[in-house]
Amino acid sequence: MIKINSLKKLYGDRTVLDIPELEIxxxxxxxxxxxxGSGKSTLLKILAGTEKQTEGEVLTKGxxxxxxxxxxPFNKSVKSNILYCLEGKRKDKRELCEKMLDAxxxxxxxxxxxKTLSGGECQRLALARVLCKKGDIILLxxxxxxxxxxxxxxxxxxxxxxxxKTGCTLVxxxxxxxxxxxxxLRIIELCDGKIISDTREVEDYDA
Amino acid sequence: xxxxxxxEILQIIGVTLRMSFFSTTISCLIGMPLGVIMTSSSFxxxxxxxxxxNTLMGLPPVVAGLIVYLLFTKYGPLxxxxxxxxxxxxxxxxxxxxxxxxxxxxxxxxxxxxxxxLETAKGLSFGKIKTMRLFLSQNRIxxxxxxxxxxxxSIAEVGAVSIVGGNIQWKTRVMTxxxxxxxxxxxxxxxxxxxxxxxxxxxxxxxxASLLTREGEE
Numbered sequence: 001m002i003k004i005n006s007l008k009k010l011y012g013d014r015t016v017l018d019i020p021e022l023e024i025x026x027x028x029x030x031x032x033x034x035x036x037g038s039g040k041s042t043l044l045k046i047l048a049g050t051e052k053q054t055e056g057e058v059l060t061k062g063x064x065x066x067x068x069x070x071x072x073p074f075n076k077s078v079k080s081n082i083l084y085c086l087e088g089k090r091k092d093k094r095e096l097c098e099k100m101l102d103a104x105x106x107x108x109x110x111x112x113x114x115k116t117l118s119g120g121e122c123q124r125l126a127l128a129r130v131l132c133k134k135g136d137i138i139l140l141x142x143x144x145x146x147x148x149x150x151x152x153x154x155x156x157x158x159x160x161x162x163x164x165k166t167g168c169t170l171v172x173x174x175x176x177x178x179x180x181x182x183x184x185l186r187i188i189e190l191c192d193g194k195i196i197s198d199t200r201e202v203e204d205y206d207a
Numbered sequence: 208x209x210x211x212x213x214x215e216i217l218q219i220i221g222v223t224l225r226m227s228f229f230s231t232t233i234s235c236l237i238g239m240p241l242g243v244i245m246t247s248s249s250f251x252x253x254x255x256x257x258x259x260x261n262t263l264m265g266l267p268p269v270v271a272g273l274i275v276y277l278l279f280t281k282y283g284p285l286x287x288x289x290x291x292x293x294x295x296x297x298x299x300x301x302x303x304x305x306x307x308x309x310x311x312x313x314x315x316x317x318x319x320x321x322x323x324x325l326e327t328a329k330g331l332s333f334g335k336i337k338t339m340r341l342f343l344s345q346n347r348i349x350x351x352x353x354x355x356x357x358x359x360x361s362i363a364e365v366g367a368v369s370i371v372g373g374n375i376q377w378k379t380r381v382m383t384x385x386x387x388x389x390x391x392x393x394x395x396x397x398x399x400x401x402x403x404x405x406x407x408x409x410x411x412x413x414x415x416a417s418l419l420t421r422e423g424e425e
Contacts, residue, residue, distance in 0.1 A: 050326045066330035070323045075345050084341075085331050129331060139330075 001026040001137065001169050002047065007056035009042055009193070017042050017053075017193040026136075029163055029170040029182040034190035040173040041069055043190070044139045047171065062136025062169075069141040071126035073114035078106050078125055081114045085129045096132060103158060104128040119146035127155060131162045138162070140172040156180040215377070220404060223381040226294055226368070227361040230301035234357050238306045239350065242313025243342045246321045247328075257314075263307035272370030275300040279371065292373040297381070300367040305357045312356060316349040317342050355416045359409060 002024040009017035017039040024030055032040045045051035046058055048066035074081050082100050086093040101107045104124045109117065114125055123146045130138065144155040160180035163170050172179065179185075185201040245257065277283050279291045279299075290296040317324075324345060328338040343350065365383035372379035374388060382405045389398035 045326075048326075048330060050329050063332065065332060066326075068323065068326045068330055070326075071330070072320060072324045072327045072345070074341065075347070126327075133331070 001028075001061050002171070003057075003059040005057040005059075007046070007058060008054050009039070009046065009051075010054045015193055017046070019043070019056075019193075019195060022188075022195065024169060024171065024186075026169055027167050028184050028186055029180075030172065031179045031185065031187045032171065032173040032190060033175070033177070033187060036175070037192075038190040039193040040190055041141050042193075044068075044141050044171065044173060047137075048139050060137060063134075064137045064139065065130045065133050065135035066139040067126055067130045067141060067143055069145070071123075071129075073117060073122050073125060075113070075115055077111050078114050078117070079110040081125055082128055082132055086132055100128045100132045105154060120148060120151045123147055124151070124155065127158065131158065134166055135168055137169045137171070140170070142173055142175065144174075144178070145176070152176070152178055216400065216404070218377060219380050219382055219385050219401065220408075222294060222379065223362060223383075223405075224408070226297050226301065226381060227358055230298045230305060230361045231354060231358045233298065234302050234305040234309045234361075235354055237302070238309025238357075239313045239343060239353070240339055241306075242310045243317055243339045245310065245314040246317040247325050247338060247342060260307045260310050264311055266304060266307070268304055268364055268366030269370065271303045272300050272367030275303060275367065275371050291371065292375060292379055294372070294379060297368045297372040297379060300371045301361050301364060304364065304367060305360055308360060309353060309357050312353040313350065316346050316353060319346075319349075351416050355412060358412055362405065362409065 002022075004019050004022040006021075007017060007019040008015060016037075032043065034040050042051065044066065045068075046053050047060065048064060048068075050066070050068070074084060076084065079097060079101065082097045083093055086096060101110050104127070106121070106124060106128065109121060114122070117125060123143065127140070127143050130140070140159070143159065144152040147155055156178065157180070159170070159172070160182050162168070163180070163182055170182070187197075187199050187201065188195055189197040245253070245260075275296060276291070278285045279288065279296050280286055281291075290299075321342075324342065325338070328341055333341065363383060365387060368379075368381055369384045369387070372381070372384065374380050374384040380388075382401050386398045386401050386405075389395070389401070
């Protein structure tokens with residue numbers, strides 16, 4: 001599903017990412033951890049195709065949806081923000097939009113302009129815009145960094161529900177140490193652009 | 208003279224508004240999407256194109272007028288259209304002058320938060336048209352100023368329109384060319400009356416734009 005070979009990213013002379021090899025199979029859920037500047041966001045940007053690598057090869061298969069760290073709220077109502085991201089028949093779009101508003105606890109804000117939302121609300125909306133789509137690979141860059149603890153719990157639950165329902169491959173960064181409860185969980189730690197640990201969690205949350 | 212609004216003044220105002228409206232609309236329809244492309248896409252030769260646009264921004268109106276004149280003159284490549292000394296060809300000359308300004312200003316407006324917005328749009332797998340619509344709607348308040356600037360440039364322009372329009376009475380005479388002519392004739396009263404009308408129109412457009420902007424912000 002995702003295959004990386006001899007990947008290098010340089011900003012000037014500084015190497016920010018150096019991954020000789022990494023393979024992520026279909027349905028795996030990857031949590032990227034590491035301190036600020038370790039290369040987590042850069043790796044996601046390269047996987048999403050919004051940034052180009054300096055050297056190496058990145059192969060991906062399937063539809064990718066990516067939530068950047070600074071996802072911009074569209075200058076529309078909260079409801080229109082979600083509707084704008086949906087495709088298909090108007091009736092289906094409206095139904096799905098209502099479900100998303102309820103699930104993401106945004107129903108009471110639906111007519112508010114998204115530009116006026118708080119940081120946490122904005123992040124929930126940004127995540128809703130991504131998770132209203134059905135993707136094969138979901139890339140989330142710090143999806144709950146601006147949320148308070150209950151908000152983080154909600155976001156993590158929504159992510160795990162989505163992954164369970166769609167069977168997608170997830171690559172998500174976090175610096176809080178909190179992440180969704182998922183099967184096929186793999187935690188990769190980056191330091192100065194290099195992978196320093198890669199562990200598969202054995203815990204089975206279905207059990 | 209202003210209060211009585213004789214037929215000729217009304218006709219001149221009508222031609223001026225018609226010309227400015229069409230040249231602003233056409234320039235914005237062409238220039239705004241191109242301005243977004245200049246911000247949101249990376250392609251070969253982008254720097255060169257940007258340099259050309261910046262150069263065209265400073266294109267002297269008389270040179271633009273001369274180019275359009277040579278294109279539409281009887282033996283010119285577009286002479287068969289027989290459009291020289293019409294309002295339509297004045298619109299063409301104005302578009303040549305205004306479109307680079309619109310492209311450059313739109314590109315500047317869209318580059319604020321442009322990278323993050325582009326990343327957001329790409330992350331959601333938006334196509335090119337949807338991304339363009341997003342950039343335009345996201346910056347609609349700032350883009351109304353771009354439109355105003357274009358209109359201001361169009362209504363105040365004199366060099367190009369006098370070359371290609373010919374300043375023909377009851378046909379292609381606009382406020383600026385009429386002011387120039389009447390001043391040369393020493394008919395300052397008429398020139399001043401037109402000048403006041405020009406100022407009132409510019410003021411009205413400004414008020415309208417600021418009302419729209421405020422409404423958008425609210």
